[in-house]
Amino acid sequence: MHEWSVADAVIRTVVNWASENHVTQVKKVKVGIPSFSFLDVEILKEAFDTMKGDSPLDKAELEVVFKDPIFKCRNCGLTFSLKDVSDQLESLKGEFGEEYPLHLMPALAPSFLKCPRCGSHDIVAETQDITIDGIEVEESGTAQTVG
Amino acid sequence: MEPLRQLAKEKLRGKKAIAVMSAKGGVGKSLVSALLALSLRGAVLVDLDVHTMATTKLFGLEDKLHEVTKNGIEPFKLGELGVVSLGGIVKDKYVVLPGGNAGEVMESLVAYANLGDANYVVFDLPPGLGDEVLTLERLTDFFPVVVTTPSAVSVKVVEYVMRYLNEREKRPLLVVNMAYMDCGDDKVARPFGDLKNAEDLAKRYNAPVVELPIDPSLESYIGKVHEYDGVVKGKVKKELVPYLT
Helix, strand or coil, X not given: CHHHHHXXXXXXXXXXXXXXXXXCCEEEEEEEEEHHHCCCHHHHHHHHHHHCCCCCCCCCEEEEEEECCXXXXXXXXXXXXXXXXXXXXXXXXXXXXXXXXXXXXXXXXHHHCCCCCCCCCCEEECCXXXXXEEEEEEECCEEEXXX | CCHHHHHHHHHHCCCEEEEEECCCCCCCHHHHHHXXXXXXXXXXXXXXXXXXXXXXXXXXXXXXXXXXECCEEECEEECCEEEEECHHHHCCCCCCCCHHHHHHHHHHHHHHECCCCCCEEEEECCCCCCHHHHHHHHHCCCEEEEEECCCHHHHHHHXXXXXXXXXXXXXXXXXXXXXEEEEECCEEECCCCCCHHHHHHHHHCCCCEEEEECCHXXXXXCCCHHHCCCHHHHHHHHHHHHHHC
C-alpha cells in the first residue's frame, strides 16, 4: 500500500518541476529506490498510472531502478554492502511483516541495521530514500533527458 | 528534486502548522501539544520527537502500529483527533539516527501521513534547536509555541529559542507550564518560582504569555490523556487556543 504514497510523491514532484520549466509532456520518469525498502514495482507502476492523469505525466512511463546501498560504519570504518547484513534484514521482515519500518522509511536504516564488524549503529548509506534520477521530455518533437 | 520534501510541503499547504517547542527538556511540551491538539477542532498531532515518542505513551498507543492505506499512513484516531508518531512504525524499538537521517525520517512522517482535511497540524518537537526545527522550516511557515517552566534555568535556556525565532522573524507565544497551583480562596502557590523571569523574557521578544497551572491529577491520565478535562485543559482552551485560531 505504501507504494501509492511513493507514486504520489514522485508525481507531485515531477508535476511541480514541469510547471516551473514550462514542460507540457513528460515521456519517462526514472526513479531510484533503495532495494532494502522492498517496494513492489507492479503496485508502484499501477499507482503511478492511476494517479498521473490530467497532468503533463498522463502519457509518462515509470522506470524503477533499485539501488543497493554501500554502508560505511563511522565507528570502525568498515565499508559493507546489503548482503553483509541480509540476516538482520530478514529478521526485521520476519518481525514486522509487509509494512516493516524500512519499507516505509528507508532513512531508518541506521536504527535497524548495525555494522557486521563492531555492532555500531553509527552507519551511513549513500542511498537513503527515493530519488528522481531522470526525466525524459518531448518538446518540439525532440526527446531530452534531464538528470 | 526531492520527492519526500515536495509531498510533505504539499500535505501541509492550506493547514495551520503549530510547533510546540523548547530548548529545555522536561518542561511538558508533549503534554501541552496533546492538550492543545485536543482543544482545536480538526487537528492532527504529529510527534516529531523521533527518539522518545512520548505522545504514544500519553495516549496509550505504545503497542499499536499505524495502518497504511492508499492514502498513506493513517493517523491513530482518538475522537476527532488524529495522532501520528514514529512509535506507530517502530513499536517499542529504540531509534538511534545520525542527524541527516533524523531529518529525513521527520520529513517522511509528514509526507506519508494522511493529514486529510485537518485544519491544524500540531507538531510536538524534541528539546533543543536541531534538525527538527530546520526540517520544519523547510516544510512550512509554522506558528511557534515555546514552552518553559517558571524556573530561572529553564527561562535562561529557552531564551536561545526565542532569540533564534526572533532572528527568523517569527513571533512566538510563550507558555509557562507548571506556573502555579490553585489553593482555593483566590490563593495560589508558585513552587517553581514567580513569573518575573518568564515575563521579562516575553517582554524582550514581544511575545504574549500564557501560564498553565499544576494539576496533580494529570498524572493519572498518562495513557488516556484524551479523557482528561481538568483545569489545565480548561486553561489551554480558554487562553491558548484563541491565539491560534
